[in-house]
Amino acid sequence: MEKISVNSISKSYGNVEALKGVSFNVDGGELFGLIGPDGAGKTTLMRIITTLLLPDSGNAKVCGYDVANEYKKVRTLLGYMPGRFSLYQDLSVEENLNFFAGVFGTTVQENYDLIKNIYYKLEPFKKRRAGKLSGGMKQKLALSCALVHKPEVLVLDEPTTGVDAVSRKEFWDLLKELKMQGITIIVSTAYMDEASLCDRIALIQNGKILGVNTPTGIINAFPYKLFSIECEKPTHALENIRSLSICKNAYLFGNSLHFVSNNEENSPEIIAKTLEESGVKVDSVNEVSPEIEDCFIERMQRQ
């Protein structure tokens, strides 16, 4: 059953088109990722789903309720964690949690099961003001507050931005646990490596959806052969490599280069040879399977 359905939503801020006819569905119990760089329109989309913004055209439904007309109902079903820490910094951990439980007409005890895995780490600091918590702790508190009324759908806007690697890992483990409890989760992120942790993902760029699929589905749909090249001065060599006739596209990928071949016949040997001929000192060429980032770049160029 669809928990969230977004139908051709458009939204503009003045002359800037933030969303251009976005559509996708999120099924019940799914961990759905919205993957895209900064400025892609992720936050705008999240704010429309959470009833904070009205779309210019199109509509969105949460659990079958329209976000524009039935926003009152939607708000009782949603848990939202904005990208920016938005709890009361001058209230303690405990006070924040009790307040949000209170305004949703419930108590912390009633839904303690749902948050205990997250909250037990915060418990020793429950008298501390929220503003005095570390980044990872703030994030856990925000998640607890978003969950305290046992929402059916959890909306997380870039929850891991600005959080250290260990806390990020922990956070995704928590999301998996929540998913097991039957909560539908939609999470946006600019980190491509987090995409593989989702059940399904939507790639978004410039207000358009580039594709919706499972992470494996997206990777399998990559239509070209991909090679990883290690060479001297990769930044310098890039220009040279892009001009080769056998090259569809090339870009930096960590310390190496990713080379998208424009035909199926190319092998590491052929590429190495062609590169040497054009004056690039090659250390190694290997065929690799694409990652989400490769798929994203490929789809972006196709547009």
Next chain:
Amino acid sequence: MRTILFLLQKEFIQIFRNKSMLPIIFLLPIIQLLILANAATQEMKNINLAVVDFDNSTYSQRLINAFYHSSFYTIIPTPQSENKAIDLVHNGDADAVLVINHGFEKNLVKGEKVSVQLLVNSINGTAASLINGYTSSIIQSNAQLFGAGNVEIGMLPVHTDSRFWYNPDLNYKLYMVPGILVILVTIIGMFLTALNIVREKELGTIEQINVTPIKKYQFIVGKLLPFWIIALFELAFGLIIARLVFNLTILGSIPLLFTFAAVYLLVALSFGLILSTSSSNQQQVMFLTFFFMIVFIMMSGLFTPTESMPKWANYFNTINPLYYFMRVNRMIILKGSGFRDIFPEFISMSVLAIVTMFFAVNRYKKTV
């Protein structure tokens, strides 16, 4: 209802946790009352009077002595020349010149009308009229002692017998204190409310509130009620200080005073809410509120009587909530006016309250 209680609880925790809040609530009234009431006095305590006595008689000396004995006057040494005396006024050494003409005593004894001349430095119009008033009354009362006809002052030929009602000693502090209380209540009601709401916007917490099922009216009540209570407390606190320090007694009914203040606060709070919806950060809302406060205060009759303001100002004051509260506060405290006396103001204030509340609630959109 439970939701409102949670909102109120949260709001009060935040208000009393805010380090600058308690000083604002307790120190502000003390400082404002003590400093403002004492500094903004319009009493003339020290009038420098130059006397040119051409008559030099027993009667003229008696008149001059009367000024010597008054604590308000300092007689400054004056040459026997009208022009030189006027120079003293030019130089700022004298505030007024009293000229007693030749034949003052002779005419008095004959029972004829006599005239003295009073020249007053009128750069400050209010001070000038006060000096004129004081001086005339001293001359008049002495004329009666002489058992003779009226002593006629050059510029005031009418015999007046004044009594100052409601504030018999013309104690300016008693006039200022109710006015300052109005300002205090307004600062709490309008300023702090507007700042508080904008702070939620600035910190982004309003975003989190907006995705909860909290209803519009609940949020507004949760925001306004704490400041409504604090402002009324502030009024009580200010009245107690006024009683202890200035010995101010409230002649009228205290419940009536607080009822009117409660209605006034609805206007002030709603106005604060309107201003906060038009601003996105605390700086903006500070400037906006400050602007409106200054206009409202200056026009309200805190320092200058509204009756002497031009017509347009009086038209403006029909929508100036501070004007009504300033007026009613003084009426109830100093004059002991009852509900019937303040009925017109009460109606106007209630209409203002309904209109501003309507606008405030409409302007405040939950989808920010």
